Amino acid sequence: MSIASSLLLGDEVLNDGTCLNSFLAATCICQPATPTTPPRRGVLAAIGNTPLIKLEHLSAFTGCTILAKCEHLNPGGSVKDRAALYMIEQGERAGELQPGSTIYEGTGGNTGVGLAMVAAAKGYGAVLAMPASIAQEKIDAMQTFGAQVLLTPSVPFTSPEHYFHRAREGAAADPKGYWCNQFDNMENYNSHYTGTAPELWAQSQKTVTGFVVACGTGGTLAGITGYLKEQDRNIQCYLADPHGSALFDYVSHRDDDGTKDEEGGSRCKQEHVGGETVTFIPRDTGNSVTEGIGIGRVTKNFAASYADIDGAFKIEDKDAIEMAYFLKEKEGVYVGPSAALNVVAAVKLAQKMGKGNTIVTVLCDGGARYKSKLYTKSWLETKGFVLMGSKERNRLQWLGRDE
């Protein structure tokens, strides 16, 4: 619209020559109030139905629509609230959880916060075992809800000191103990298959053509992949993996038999651990500052959609860290390192699939949980990371192109 015709319509012209109404139409998001839903039944009914947002700058950069499911806005602050609620309610339905019961779990942190919140709201005790390296903010959150926290050394899964075994054994020794086992409990998968995935499919108006996310237990990846592939087999479902994990190799070398050693035997080892046969995959040699993601064994949740995964990206920590700061500074989105890594992977999938696609990923948890680590520059420097300047970061050239 020309300035002259806009003036005829009563539009005020701003100093830079733009028209006020056109400017507002292009930038303002807030809308008049719409009728609200009635009060929900307690905080647990507020889990799920999280917003799906378009990341505007990254969408413009890639020529795709990059969507992010805001799981950090769940009441316990992460995607793991969903699995926590589903696992506990399944325990109740099965009669394994009764008044006076105590919930036990081995957790990378967020499942612990979700379980502590659900346990508090439902009146159960909670004992949560986790590696001592976990962010203090997550430990504080669990203790705030009254959970007992057991810190374990960072040891291999086969060690009885590993947090997984400490939780399992704690529950076995407690007559009123209930072990959730998020890695192999398919209620974790179900919480995404029946919750997160149908929500994002409907919110995107069935436009999603690509999906990518990292794995801690595999529940989010497998549950969403399972649902999306049922809607449309052509939707590309990808894994994002940090260094130090095993899944990138496990997924990306399926076709050329990369899981075989030089003699043709399997590189994966099966071992008997705690009464179960566990398949271990050789881990990548590096390590990562991300928390809650990356695994070295085949969990039941991950296995559920393994055959449907179309490919994998290995994401560098330095890119995830720059993305965390980019999201904060340019998109106004304050999230943790696994969420930032997922967004890097969403850009890579957009670049791989080409312009016009709609890619969705998950913002697993919020940034406040990592204030003392990811968002403390001196801590980053102790890990060998020096951030680029914000001008350079915001130009996004560091994201390059994935040929």
Ligand SMILES: Cc1ncc(COP(=O)(O)O)c(C=O)c1O
């Ligand atoms: C911060 C964070 N991101 C991602 C994940 C991975 O989710 P999932 O267990 O569904 O694979 C977790 C799991 O604990 C997590 O804590």
